[in-house]
Structures are given as C-alpha cells and as structure tokens.
Amino acid sequence: MVTVRRPIPSHRPMLPAAATGAAVALVAALALAVAPSPAAAELPAVSYLLSNFQLMGLGQGSSSAVRSLDDELYFWGDQIPVGSERTTSQYTWLSVDGHTGYECGIERVTLHTMCWGTDKQVVNSSPKVPALQVSTGPLHACALTFDASLIDLERLTLKSDTPASNAAFLESVTPVCWGDGGLHSNNNLSPPAIGDAAAGDPIVSVRTGDGFTCVRTFKGRVQCSGEYGNLEGPAEDRVPQGVLFSALTVGEKHVAGIEAGTAELRAWGDCSSLNECTAPTGISFAGAESSLSAGRMFTCALDTDLRPHCWGRVFWPRATPETSEFIEINSGLTHTCGIRRNDTRAACWGECSFGECDPPAEFNRIPCERHAPRGVCLRTISPGVCDSRACAAGYTWRFDAPCGCYYKFASIAVPAPGASVGGGADGTTDCRTRTGVPFFYMDGADASNRASRCLG
Template identity: 25%
Template sequence: MRLRLAAAVAVTAMLAVLLAPARATGSASTIAIAHGTDIVCGIVARTSPRSVQCARAGVADAQPFPLLPNISFSSISGGRSSLCGLSADGTAFFCWNAANSSSGTLPRKRVYNGPVALEELAVGEAQIAAVDRNRTFVQWWRQYRGFPSNVSGSYSSVTSGRDFTCAVNASGSVNCWGPGNRTIQDAFASANMSTIVAGDSHVCGIDVGGSLICVGNNDTGQATPPMGSAFEFGSLALGSNHTCAIRRANGTVVCWGGGTGGEYTPTNSTPFEFIVAAGNLTCGLTTANFNVLCWGTDRKDPAVTKLQLPTLLPGVCTSSQSSCGCGLFADSETLCSGSGVICQRCGVGVVQPSPRPPSPSSAPSTPPSATSSTKTNKRWLAFAIIGSVGTFSGVCSIVYCVWIGVCKRKKVHNSVQPTITAAGNGGSHAAHSSATGAGSIVPSPFTSPSGSRSRIFRRQGSRVMRRQRSGPSSFKDRAEEFSLSELAAATKNFSLETKIGAGSFGTVYKGKLPDGREVAIKRSETGPRAKKFQEKESAFQSELAFLSRLHHKHLVGLVGYCEEKEERLLVYDYMKNGALYDHLHPKNGEESSVLNSWKMRVKVLLDAARGIEYLHNYAVPPIIHRDIKSSNILLDGNWVARVSDFGLSLMGPESEGEHLSARAAGTIGYMDPEYYGMHHLTVKSDVYGLGVVMLEALTGKNAIFKDEDGNPTSVVDYAVPCVVAGEVGKVLDARVGQPGLHEAEAVELVAYTAVHCVNLEGKDRPSMTDIVANLESALALCEESHGSISSASMSFASAD
C-alpha cells in the first residue's frame, strides 16, 4: 500500500512538472491583469533588475509605465482592482491599487517583508496566499473572515478566486479554504489533480490522466470544457464567466463560456506560450516574438489588440534546473539576465508520464494474459457499478439539499419584501420624495463582486455567506400593538424629561413598559401643526413594513407600534449609549472615553456597514436606507452599533445598472451628489452616506462645519485631498491620539475606503460587501499586538 501511495505521489509530482502551469487572475505568472480594470502588467525579460511594466488594454497605443523599476521580480498575480509582485528572492512582495491609478502610476504598498522565501503568489478578491519555497505551509495575508492565517502541508498550484483559495496537496487531492471553499473542494473530491487554476467562482485543472476538469459556477458555460483527448490542453486562463486553454499540439487558444455557450477560437492560428485572464479580458504571450495580445469575450468580434509592452518573460525564472522535467526554454539564461533559467513547456502532442520502474514483486515484464485482462475488466465493471450507485446517491442527496437549502430559503427571501403602498414611495425629511419605475440594483461593480453566478449555489449561497458574515439575522414575530394609553404611561405622558431625540417623522422618548423593558418610542406630530400628515403616515408605514419583517444584529429592533386615530407611534429597543453623532461631537465638552480609541471607532463603523450590507444584499429587492448619517447609527448597552430610522427607506431596483427616479430626500452633507443633483437613487447612495460617516469618525468634524474663516465646509472637501496626498495624519481627530503601528495601517485603510465611498459617481464606489471586508481587515489590524506580517484589505491604501 505504501509503495502504491509513493508511486502515486511520484506520478503527481512528475505531471506537475510535465504540464504547463495553468495561470489566471488568481495564480502566479509573469503576466497579470487587475480584475475590473484594463491594466495588464508583465515582468520584463533581458533586463536587470527584472522590473514590471504595465499598459492599458483598453487604450490604443497606450505607452507602458513601470512599477518599482529598481526591484527584480520573479512573478506577479492579479486580484480585484489590484496587482501583487513577488521579489526575485521571494522574501518580499508588493501590491498596487490599480483602481486608483493616475498619471501612469499605481499606489503601492509592501505587504510582506520577512526571512522566509515564498513562491506561487495567488491574489484573490480580498486575500493573498503563497507557499514557502520548502513547501511546508500555505500562508494568507489581508484575509477576511473565513480564511486561516496559515496551514501546514506540502501544496502546489496555489490559486485564489472570489472567496476561496485552493491548492493541490502531495497526494493529488484538492484542498480549499475560505467562505466559498466547500463547493469547489467537494466537486474535486474524487479527482487526482496535477494543476488547478481559479477564475472568479469556478476552477479548472488537469488531472493526472491528462483530462481537463472544470467545477463551480457554470452560468455561462464556463465550466463546460470542450471534449479533448488526454493531455490535449496545457495552459489555462479563467475569467469571471469564461475559460480559455492552449492546445498543446500547436499552441493555439480555444475559449468557452462567456454567455453564448460552446467553444470558439479568438486568435485563429496564433500560437501562445501561455495565457492569463481576469473579468472579461484574456491576454497571452505569443510564441513567435513574445508580444502580448489581449481580447474580450465577444466571440463574433473578440477585438484582439496588441499591447505596447517590451519583451516579457515566457515563464518564471528559477534557479533550480533540476525542476525542469522537459529541459530548458531556449535562450532562457539570457531571458533571465543570467540569474536563473525557464523550464521548457513540455513537448508537442500528447505527453505521457515517464514509466515507473517495476518493483521486484509486481509489474510483470511480459504482456498480461487474457485471463488477467478478463479479471481486470471484471474489476473495472464492478468498480463502475459501485461508482454509478454512489454517484446516483450523491446526486439525490445534492438535489435534496438544494431543495431544502434553496427553495425554502427563497421563501424567506421573498418574505423580506414588504408590501407598501404609500410608504413605498415616500417619507420625508427635507423634501417630498416619490419613486417611479420598478426595478432594482444588485451590488454594482468597482471593487464589488461581479460576474454571473449559478442559480443555486452562487446567487443564493453567496447571499447566505454574506448574511453569516454580517452577523446574526432572523425573522421575528409580528410586532406588538400597543394602545396610546400604554405608551403614554411608559413615557410619563410624553414628558419633556423623557425626550431623547427626534427622528425623520417625530420625537423620540425613552419609556419603560410594564414588564420592565426599556424602549424608545417615536411619536409623529399630530394636530394642526402636522401639515404633511400624509408624509408622516408614509414614513410610519415604511418603518413598520421594513422593521417588522427584518431582524439583524446591526439594525435597531422594532418592538411594536400604535395606530389610534391620527396618532402614529413606533416602539424600538432602547439604545443605552445613544447616537454615534453625540460621541463624535459631544456638547459641553463631554468626552466619550470608550469611543476615543481607533479600535472602537473602526468597530462601530464595521457594525454599521454590516447592517447596511444586510439591507443591500439580503433583502430582495435591496432596501435603500436614504438617510445614512452618524445620528442614525445608535449604540446599545454593549456598544454594538445599529442602523436606525427607516422612515425614508425605499425598495431598490432588481436589475443591475438601473436606478429609482426619486426627488432628493435625506440630510445635507450626507446626500449622494448623483442623487441630489440628478435624482438617480441606487444602493450606492447609502455607500456615499457611510463614506461621510467614516470621514466624520476619522476627523471628528461634522459633515458640514465652519472652517477657520467661518465658511461652511464639508468633511469630504476637508479630508479627501489630504488622504489622496498620503497625508492622513493631518486630518485625524486629535482627541483620539496618534494611532499605533498596526492602528496606523488600519486608519489608513479606513481613510482610503472612505475616499472611494464618496466618489462623485455611484459606479465608482465600492459595494457594501467590499466595505465590510475592508473594515473587518482594519479591525483585525487594530487587534494585532505583535507579528511582522499584517493582514489588511485589498484596497492597498498607502504607498511605502
């Protein structure tokens, strides 16, 4: 048994050398694409140091620009709007924020600088993975919840996707980590793989028998490869919804998926050394002259363009010639500038593993007899029958799980959608509002997860994943109905001493119910002074409709309501520690010692972001709050932040790219300029409001405040120029004090996230899912007390 296992491991290792490495946006290579951008970068050949140069694929004759020209790199990898490069000695890697590029430069940050040499850098959406050169562990940086810091074991072919990282272990099995790990890992359960590569949410690879296998999201046919013989395909490249492969016999490219199904050849007969992909873009290095050609997923017109990049390396330079199972690449020492060699891509046509030497007690030297062959066939027949039964059972189990986990969950999703008549169109705060058109927004691009998802596992499953990450949530029983006399008694007849604030449609009082519960009671204006009773009614119905159906740790809980004649009251859980606004802008010099720490401020922002993420990503259609501000972020007795005041909330459109046409409503200083000026309301309007709150928490300034000359100034105009210039420290709230070593990186990350949130155009703002990931990473940094390796998000906030 041990001999067979050793032989299997040997064959797996041999095939890993024989097969051309598979590359994509989340795998190490010498060319990489920043997902969500048109920036393509590569490691320059025949130069010392081996620097990285980039060009824009979407710009004709775009001139290349360098990244850290004085550092020599071995490989690079692309993630969502980002690129990372591993130094030639493997002891450091840098990352660049491609979404924040200007004037041919990309903001950079050194993420790792340590004594252990790394290789196989694999950048995902919000995580970076690599193995040590001795292959004893896999480690992650800038990971969000769901990824380990490291795992022990010998792994190869490390690759990262949207919310998972996978690798092949020494026995050929696939191991995956992260929130989305199980779907991919389980799909490879019976496979013995040599290499794998990840796209956005699907994975393809070559098994030890030379077969091409794809698993995961298959919405557009990207996980349905063309039929081919063993070892027909070599280098692979996976985008968001398409897959490409090189035919080993002639180096030509075949692609599939992308929305219309079937396979197509985008570059005709051009042979390539390897290809990479990200989003809807694929690029390859031609065999003839090492030119970089790029194309899209339109099979009728892939629009192949040539990038104006210098000669790039056709493979990773390695100092170990013994790892090159098929010899050295022609002139590789010159290409590597005398500091390494490149392994030759294995032969033309079908490549079979080298025969294993027979053991003394096995492997007969003569051809097997007919009897032996018959026995073997019977064994295979028995194996096939047992396998078929097992497969059928597995399929039945999957169908049952899908029915239980999706169909029933779908009922829950539908119950999120309240039926609102007048409330659906309104609310008031500063102006009338009305919504026309039905339709919706699923989280949009920028750094947000994009791309199609399977109807079962990705669309529903991803929402469940986000729901779990955002904290506990459930559906509560119907809200209690109170009488006016009960609530009057609870508030001492709505006396002034019990008044604690005001909401979007009335005054808020603190009350105590007969059973001892402390509550907050919001009472709308009544009588002749209520000139806009219909608007107040709409706001009341809106909050009642939304909060009676939604329950989440970071949303203020609705206890009950009262409707008597013209009286409209809502009863909430009492938030003992008041509003975030009051702690950031205390009156009479009253300082909050609890919120005068960067860790607590980041934690409160994260809580609020999780609540908003729940509204945007879990509700169907999404709920747009419309009045995100620091006074609507309340703190309970445990300093857990909750989003409140849904009087202006509306249900958003369901189709990506659509918007509601609604008259502006909200609070000056927090309102989305696109919504305020053009009346285009999307979930990104809430993102803008949260961005202002983030700047408020960082600076201690009001959303609108008077500068030294007494002129009204917005916190956006005050803070953003300093953050963009890399001078975050100039605008930080002095009451909190200077951040420590790890806190400084966390605060910097929050600041750059906030800058993205307050972009003038909604399409350029991140999704709430991305914001939550960044704030989770920032909080993790604040909690770090020791360690040389930091874990922050993929925003790569500052430059070293």
C-alpha cells in the first residue's frame, strides 16, 4: 500500500490533539457540527453555506481526508492520483473530493479550487476561483463559487452582518462546472439555475455523476441537467416533482436524496437490477448531507442512530459495519469510508483491493505543540480522562456526563451567539466561537502524555 504523510508545518500553531486509537485520527467533524456561530443578522442560508465542508474524498483505489486539527490533507491507497503530494504539500485545505485518477480540493487560505491527477481535461480547465463546495465526477467537476470580498476567509463569517451583505453574498453563490461533458451529456456542464437568493433559497449543494449534474437549494428543491450515463432522456425529467430534500448525493449513474420532514430516502436515475435505487424499508434516515453517499450501483446512508446501511451492489469482501455509529460518510466508486462517532477513527468498507480501506497507523502520531518526549504525542482513548480547560478568546468549553470525548452530532447548524454548546449523556465535549473557526478539543491522553503536558 502506498501512503503519503507530510509533516505538519512548524509555522502553524497546534491545538490539543484528539484522542484516537490505532487508526488514523482524521479529527473530521460532521459538516453541520463544525460551524462558527452566526452573526446576529446572518441568515440561515448563509450559515449553512459557511458550515458544510466535505472532509473526505474517495476515488478508485485511493482515499483522502482533511484533518480539521491542522487542515492537512492525507492520502492512502495504491492508486493515489498522480501529483497528489507535489500539488497539495504546500497548502492547507478546507474540503476535498475525489474520483478515478484525479481529485479536487478547496485551499484553506484563499478558498480557491485546485485539481490534480491524470484527468487533464478536468485538471487543466479547473478555475482558480473561491468556492464553498467541490464535487468530482467521472469526466467533469463542479464547485459552488461566491464573492470572496464579502467573507472573512479566516473566520468563515460575513465581514458585515447587515441585511445588504447577507443578500449580496447569497446572490453571489453560483455553481460552475468544467471538464468533459462525455457521451450523451446534454449540457451537464451547465448546472440548473434554480436558486432564488432573494427568497433566501440559494443553491447550497452541487453534485456530479456520469454525464449529469444535480443541484439542491437551501429549502430543498432539486434539479438535474445532463443524462444518467448512456440512458436516453434528460436528467431533469426523472427528479421527483413537488418533493423537497434535506440531503442529496450522486452515484455514478443514479441520485439519492432524503425527503425533508419524512426521513425517507428516494432515489432515481439509471437504476440497475441490483436495487441501488430501492432503500430498505423500516429505516428512518438522518437528514444531513454528510450522512448520505453513493457509488457505482450502490447507496449508503446513516440512520437516525448514525448507523450505516448500504444496498445495491454490496457483495463486498469487507462488510458494512452496521453496528458502529458514524458522523460522516463518503463513497468512491467501489468503497465507502466514514468517521466513527465514538473514537473519531476512519473506518472503510467495500472493495478494498488497493489499500484504500486501510488508513495507516502512523497517522496516529502528530508533532506536539508542547514538549513531550521526542516531541510526539501518542493519542489514545484509554483511560479517557477529560479535563476542563481554558479556551482561546471567544470560545466556550463545556462537558457533561462521563468523558467519552465524542463529536457532537448536530441537526442544526449553530447555536445563537453567546450560547454555550455542551454534551449530553454521550459525553460530548466541544468548543465553539462566533468570532473564529471552531475546533473540537478532545482530551483522552495517557498518563505519560499528561505528565509531559502534551495534552493536559
């Protein structure tokens, strides 16, 4: 297995390390649970757009993830896109997505899109524009662009919380696509323009498939352009009419969404006889977009208990871990990875012939901001002791119940300004701020680390 690991830049300040086990500690949070608190006049659609960032990118034979602790991008698997290390090592990252032979990401400082790999038509035509989301398909990619002059790019908040600034920002959000339309593409490089910023309903999600593009608005309207692979007929003709969706995902040739208000999953497109478009009955699905993913003839989704279910082409060597809880999942063509809720480890399943399902154990070690033995922190969930600590200015630290150091699953974007956000019976701990990008401080160090003041 080929793995790429880069040292964390010495000029970047480090926050306390997360507690994880032997697998890679990606410290990734569910998109809705990593948002800075909105300013007083910030509209819900604005908060949503500045909160939803996909942290895992899965291609064919490779996986990647942004570690929110330090915004570093890591890769594993034997088919990592060509140029990944060379292209990404000098940057930090906000979001990433991948496909066969190439990946695209959003660079953290400028929020510009960037692509790398062997698909030259996508890579060479990638616009270096500020974006809040990027999505990769077999032959084309799309992004949600915006007017960066209105945003504090470091804090991911509006520079001004006036109604005029809110309106201007929403008006500026535009999906753009590039690459190759492919066979029967029927204008898939022109995403549907269904957003209505004036009504607080801008496009908040863009997803790419094989020759088609779908978008979702803040209030849940969905429309697609292009074809479903080689299936005749325009994609927009197959979108369920009169249905609003809280989440949307796109597989190679099919689309799935969670119906708003019902927790039911609907799917459509070029559906095979393997039933990737037929969800199992009797399951209430979580409504967050990061709880839903799809690949080549399969669909995966988290239920309301955060347990994954996959259906369709799922006769895999590595089975879906249906008894585990996850806060985020994403799928490549033939495999799926997620961030486990109880220990923030990455876990993957599906067809795993190229090491794409095996995050390397050495990612469990990171340089420490304090002086630990040999300058390295070994992060562990045992004995799992949490300490109250002072937070940076503007942050609130709180924990309730016995320490579990779990991420908090949130169904709403952020609390009101000044409100503290704590845990519950699951032992959640978190810090938030309305003036800066939030981080989750998780402390489960062993006695050696605590004695060295590495995490204490």
